[in-house]
Amino acid sequence: MRSFYEDIKRFFRALNFSGKSEGLRFFFMSLMFLSVFSSVLTVIQPFLYMELIDSIVGDSGSRLSLSTESIIFIYGTCFIIARVADELWKAVFTDFTLSAQRQLADKAFDHIIRLPSAFFLGKEKHTLPSIISKARYGVHEIISVSLETIIPVTLEFLLVSLIIYILFPGTVLTILIISVVIFVFVAIWGSEKIRPWQRKFTEENNKTHQVLGEILSSEEAVKSFNMEDCFKGKYLAHMTAFEKYCTKFFRWSAFIGSMQMLSVGGALIPMLLISFKLLDSGAITLGAFVMINVLTIQLIMPLRRLAFAYRQVKEGAVDIEQLDNVLSIPIETDRVGGADKNIESESLSISFKNVYFSYMNDDKYVLKDVSFTIPHGKTYAFVGASGAGKSTISRLIMRYYDISEGGIILGDKNLESFSRDAVRRSVGIVSQDVVLFNDTLRFNLDFGQELSDQKLMESLKSVGLDDFVKSLENGLNTVVGDRGMKLSGGQRQRIGIARAVLKEPKIMIFDEATSSLDMHTEKTVSKNINAVSREKTTIIIAHRLSTIMNADKILVLDQGKVVSSGTHDELISSCEIYKKLYKTEDVSKETATPCVEGVHIPAPPGA
Numbered sequence: 001m002r003s004f005y006e007d008i009k010r011f012f013r014a015l016n017f018s019g020k021s022e023g024l025r026f027f028f029m030s031l032m033f034l035s036v037f038s039s040v041l042t043v044i045q046p047f048l049y050m051e052l053i054d055s056i057v058g059d060s061g062s063r064l065s066l067s068t069e070s071i072i073f074i075y076g077t078c079f080i081i082a083r084v085a086d087e088l089w090k091a092v093f094t095d096f097t098l099s100a101q102r103q104l105a106d107k108a109f110d111h112i113i114r115l116p117s118a119f120f121l122g123k124e125k126h127t128l129p130s131i132i133s134k135a136r137y138g139v140h141e142i143i144s145v146s147l148e149t150i151i152p153v154t155l156e157f158l159l160v161s162l163i164i165y166i167l168f169p170g171t172v173l174t175i176l177i178i179s180v181v182i183f184v185f186v187a188i189w190g191s192e193k194i195r196p197w198q199r200k201f202t203e204e205n206n207k208t209h210q211v212l213g214e215i216l217s218s219e220e221a222v223k224s225f226n227m228e229d230c231f232k233g234k235y236l237a238h239m240t241a242f243e244k245y246c247t248k249f250f251r252w253s254a255f256i257g258s259m260q261m262l263s264v265g266g267a268l269i270p271m272l273l274i275s276f277k278l279l280d281s282g283a284i285t286l287g288a289f290v291m292i293n294v295l296t297i298q299l300i301m302p303l304r305r306l307a308f309a310y311r312q313v314k315e316g317a318v319d320i321e322q323l324d325n326v327l328s329i330p331i332e333t334d335r336v337g338g339a340d341k342n343i344e345s346e347s348l349s350i351s352f353k354n355v356y357f358s359y360m361n362d363d364k365y366v367l368k369d370v371s372f373t374i375p376h377g378k379t380y381a382f383v384g385a386s387g388a389g390k391s392t393i394s395r396l397i398m399r400y401y402d403i404s405e406g407g408i409i410l411g412d413k414n415l416e417s418f419s420r421d422a423v424r425r426s427v428g429i430v431s432q433d434v435v436l437f438n439d440t441l442r443f444n445l446d447f448g449q450e451l452s453d454q455k456l457m458e459s460l461k462s463v464g465l466d467d468f469v470k471s472l473e474n475g476l477n478t479v480v481g482d483r484g485m486k487l488s489g490g491q492r493q494r495i496g497i498a499r500a501v502l503k504e505p506k507i508m509i510f511d512e513a514t515s516s517l518d519m520h521t522e523k524t525v526s527k528n529i530n531a532v533s534r535e536k537t538t539i540i541i542a543h544r545l546s547t548i549m550n551a552d553k554i555l556v557l558d559q560g561k562v563v564s565s566g567t568h569d570e571l572i573s574s575c576e577i578y579k580k581l582y583k584t585e586d587v588s589k590e591t592a593t594p595c596v597e598g599v600h601i602p603a604p605p606g607a
């Protein structure tokens with residue numbers, strides 16, 4: 001029973017019933033009123049039927065001093081009102097469930113999109129679509145069976161018990177109560193018994209979605225490694241487990257359902273026998289005998305539905321529980337309460353002060369005692385071997401993760417004193433894997449801001465893509481396919497740069513932003529990167545040293561530490577790691593990207 005209470009609490013929590021849900025509360029109260037009204041009418045009808053029979057056969061036991069015609073009229077009117085109330089109920093119910101489902105989806109979406117980046121690295125993310133849609137279905141089921149069955153049937157049972165208590169001696173009521181108590185006990189016991197299997201088959205079902213999600217998002221990788229059978233094996237293993245738990249669940253459900261019917265159906269025989277004896281002895285009228293039969297059958301049918309309803313509530317509760325587990329994962333919060341929603345300062349330097357960071361919040365630091373300052377408007381580059389921690393620096397600036405120790409200063413304030421949204425609005429980032437949405441080029445460039453075609457084309461020109469887009473039949477309205485797969489890697493990267501430029505950020509981060517480009521295009525784009533990042537604080541992360549040789553300063557990272565810094569010429573003569581990187585690449589054979597005019601190359605530290 002306690003777990004049932006927990007389920008109901010979880011249901012209301014999922015719907016945020018106590019919060020901004022005035023509309024929902026109104027619908028809920030209307031439905032409750034209609035349910036109660038309809039239940040009362042349902043119970044009154046057998047009573048009127050009894051009166052009608054007694055009136056027709058002229059039995060003196062009749063309780064209403066009304067003519068047969070009047071009773072027929074009242075009986076018919078009650079019937080019509082009860083049916084109209086039912087129809088009204090359905091209309092209000094649809095409005096209620098639809099708004100409840102929307103509210104749940106709204107809450108889930110808001111939460112999921114604010115989950116920390118670490119969550120999205122896990123496999124669970126592939127199960128989210130299924131979890132949300134099942135939870136929506138669960139909400140529908142719980143509302144439907146609660147208001148359509150549980151509340152009316154409970155009320156009907158109480159009213160019927162009251163009528164039987166008033167009209168008949170104790171035995172009939174005692175039998176009825178005992179059978180209903182057994183029925184309720186079996187329903188609760190049975191539901192708890194089958195719940196673990198239900199939870200398991202739901203989990204297995206989610207895992208099938210997970211495997212499918214992985215295949216759909218990495219279809220080329222699956223094919224290139226001939227992993228079709230491997231993934232099919234995983235998929236079928238989960239399907240088999242799903243089938244096993246489902247079978248157990250439904251076999252037990254059938255057994256529990258039969259036990260419940262035995263408890264209420266078994267009560268019908270003694271109740272009718274006792275009523276017949278009472279009729280025979282003249283203690284009750286014929287109408288009363290008919291009524292007790294009608295009432296009992298009228299109660300058994302909804303009780304069957306009640307048992308089913310209880311199980312449906314439990315099923316819905318499992319679905320909502322899955323979503324509740326996701327909703328209970330803490331979302332990204334701003335460490336400082338009342339964090340600044342905007343970054344007002346036009347001049348934004350970035351300082352790392354003795355920053356330590358580990359992804360797992362343990363002592364395996366990916367960045368160790370990292371300190372540097374990028375003055376406003378300067379371009380700093382980070383180089384180092386793979387895994388040295390270069391991209392981690394950009395992730396910390398974007399506030400995807402919070403640092404473990406030390407501080408990051410933006411302008412003259414701690415980074416954490418700004419809201420995450422404000423920070424992300426101020427930074428334009430272009431990463432190695434530019435993600436495009438399955439929408440038009442226009443949407444992927446302006447994200448619904450409705451910027452003019454001229455502005456969009458200018459940004460495309462800055463990355464040398466204007467002629468390509470003009471050559472497309474639908475131009476800016478060309479749909480780019482799933483994750484932009486209809487474009488080449490280089491084209492995707494250039495779109496990524498163009499849209500970062502359109503964002504007009506104060507800080508630019510280019511994380512291997514030109515890695516997919518050929519040498520010639522890279523030179524053009526690098527030139528454009530230099531142009532668009534003029535006056536902005538800029539970070540460039542690159543393996544190809546040719547793209548960063550003209551940066552104001554280059555920082556060399558090694559195993560999470562800044563081991564050296566300076567201009568290209570200074571590092572070539574002083575830093576072994578840099579020299580090695582330079583030699584490996586042999587950039588001397590390439591021509592370095594020409595420096596943007598006016599870029600100031602600072603004096604080496606200590607000069």
Ligand SMILES: Nc1ncnc2c1ncn2[C@@H]1O[C@H](COP(=O)(O)OP(=O)(O)OP(=O)(O)O)[C@@H](O)[C@H]1O
Pocket residue numbers: 121359360366384385386387388389390391392393
């Ligand atoms: N989400 C993560 N969870 C745990 N460890 C991570 C995560 N992302 C990166 N790492 C680890 O942190 C270290 C630094 O990674 P990072 O991506 O910053 O390196 P990088 O210098 O940018 O490498 P590359 O040049 O190959 O892109 C690596 O050892 C990596 O395995």
